[in-house]
Each structure stands twice: as C-alpha cells, then as structure tokens.
Amino acid sequence: MKKFTPSKAEIALLETFVGLTLEHIHVPASNAEFASATAEIMAAGIVGFDTESRPTFVTGDVSEGPHVVQFALHDKAYLFQLHQTEGHLFLLELLQSAQLIKVGFGLKSDSKHVYAKLGVHLGGVVDLNTVFRSDGYHKDMGVRVAVGLVFKQRFAKSRKVTTSNWSQPQLTPQQMLYAANDAYAALKVLEALGLPREELPIMGMSTRSSSNK
Numbered sequence: 001m002k003k004f005t006p007s008k009a010e011i012a013l014l015e016t017f018v019g020l021t022l023e024h025i026h027v028p029a030s031n032a033e034f035a036s037a038t039a040e041i042m043a044a045g046i047v048g049f050d051t052e053s054r055p056t057f058v059t060g061d062v063s064e065g066p067h068v069v070q071f072a073l074h075d076k077a078y079l080f081q082l083h084q085t086e087g088h089l090f091l092l093e094l095l096q097s098a099q100l101i102k103v104g105f106g107l108k109s110d111s112k113h114v115y116a117k118l119g120v121h122l123g124g125v126v127d128l129n130t131v132f133r134s135d136g137y138h139k140d141m142g143v144r145v146a147v148g149l150v151f152k153q154r155f156a157k158s159r160k161v162t163t164s165n166w167s168q169p170q171l172t173p174q175q176m177l178y179a180a181n182d183a184y185a186a187l188k189v190l191e192a193l194g195l196p197r198e199e200l201p202i203m204g205m206s207t208r209s210s211s212n213k
Contacts, residue, residue: 003136011148017155019181022173024076034087037078041071042093042100046197048072048187049102049125051110052179054167066113067166068175069095070183071102077180082117083169091118098123101202104186105129105142123204128189130201143185150192155185 028034041047049072053065069080069091080091094100095114103126104110111122129140147155161178171179 002138005137005139005141005145006148011144011154014148014152014154017147017151017153017185019177020072020075020077020184022176025079025176025180026076027079027081027171027176028087029084031086034080034084034090037071037080038090038094041073041078042097044073045099046101046103046187046190048077048183048185048190049104049107049110050179050183050186051113052166052175053113054165055163063113064117065166066110066117068171068179069114070179072180072183072187074187077184079171079176079179081169081171083167088118092120096120096123098202098204100124101126101197101200103128103190104183105146106140121204125203126190126200127203128186131190131193131195134201143182143189146189147185150189155181157182 026033026037028037048070050070051066052068052070053063054067056063067082069082071078071080071094080087082088082091095118101124102122105128107122107125107127111125115121128146132141132146141149144155144157147153158174158178161174164172164175166175
C-alpha cells in the first residue's frame with residue numbers, strides 16, 4: 001500500500017527536533033586528532049553520514065566539493081574539513097570501509113562528489129530513501145521529512161547556512177550545527193526504525209547517477 005509523508009505545512013506545526021550542541025561537535029585539525037576520531041568512528045560501526053560543498057551559483061560551474069564530510073555517532077559528531085590534507089588518509093579509510101556503515105539520505109550525490117574529488121567509492125552505504133521505499137513510500141524524502149514522519153518533530157534547516165561557504169578554513173558555529181545534525185538526524189532515524197544490521201540494504205556506491213537530498 002502506498003504511504004504518504006507529512007506536508008511542509010504539517011511539519012511546520014511540529015515541535016523542534018533537538019540535535020547535538022556545539023560541545024559535542026568536533027573538528028579534527030592535527031594528526032593525533034584525526035587518528036583518535038577515526039578510531040572512535042570505526043569502533044561505532046554505524047554512523048550518520050553527509051557531506052557539504054560550497055555551492056555554485058552560475059550555470060555550468062562544477063562544484064569543487066565536498067569541503068566537509070560529517071560522521072555522527074550516538075552522542076557526538078566529527079566534521080572532517082578537506083583543506084586539512086593531513087586528515088585525508090584517515091578520511092579515505094573511513095569512506096572506503098565496508099565495515100563502517102554510513103547512513104544518510106540521497107547519498108548517490110555525495111558519492112559522485114567524493115569520487116570526483118578523492119577518487120574513491122563509498123563503501124558500506126545505507127541510503128535511507130531505499131529503506132523507506134521498501135516500506136511503501138514512493139517518493140524520496142530528505143532528513144526534514146523523515147524526522148517529521150518518524151519523530152513527529154520539525155527538523156530546522158536554514159537556507160542561508162545551506163548555501164554558505166563550506167570551503168572556508170574556519171566553520172561558523174551555525175555551519176557546525178547544521179552539518180553535524182544533518183548526519184546525526186539520519187542516524188537517529190535509522191535507530192528509530194529498529195532494523196537489525198543484517199537487514200539493512202548495504203551497498204557500495206557507484207557514481208553513475210545522482211539524486212537530490
């Protein structure tokens with residue numbers, strides 16, 4: 001049976017989803033910090049995942065992103081900035097790992113950008129749109145709709161932050177909160193669905209197509 005998602009108007013009336021605060025969001029900047037973050041992310045086994053890229057505003061321009069890659073755990077998030085080149089080997093390990101399950105929405109688009117910039121395919125990916133489609137929802141949904149559906153809460157997203165400069169060396173507090181909670185909310189949605197790991201539609205990502213979040 002076809003199922004329906006809440007409308008924008010319905011979501012606007014819901015209570016606000018409470019995500020991670022700044023003290024639980026970490027941006028590694030040294031070799032030791034990247035190593036510690038990577039060990040903790042790998043140990044988690046399943047993490048929320050997303051990327052952010054500096055937007056393009058001119059037709060024909062190609063994004064040089066991702067500029068930020070996010071990994072969210074149950075109580076914290078790590079933001080890897082791509083200009084921090086000493087973190088690249090650690091990041092590549094996380095991105096390619098089939099053992100680390102990376103959960104998010106519309107991840108074909110992220111995979112395409114990751115491959116274009118870093119030359120690697122994402123391993124161990126669970127796109128939550130696939131999970132919801134198998135449950136009877138025919139349209140792809142982003143994190144905002146999924147949070148409204150699963151938690152009956154409103155996930156606030158600022159277009160101003162969405163279209164901000166993600167390539168800048170120092171992220172603003174607003175960018176940190178936005179990036180971390182995009183990934184965190186995806187993990188929380190998966191947890192709420194209660195699917196055992198062996199039933200997750202885990203895949204490695206090709207880059208032939210893309211989809212919107």
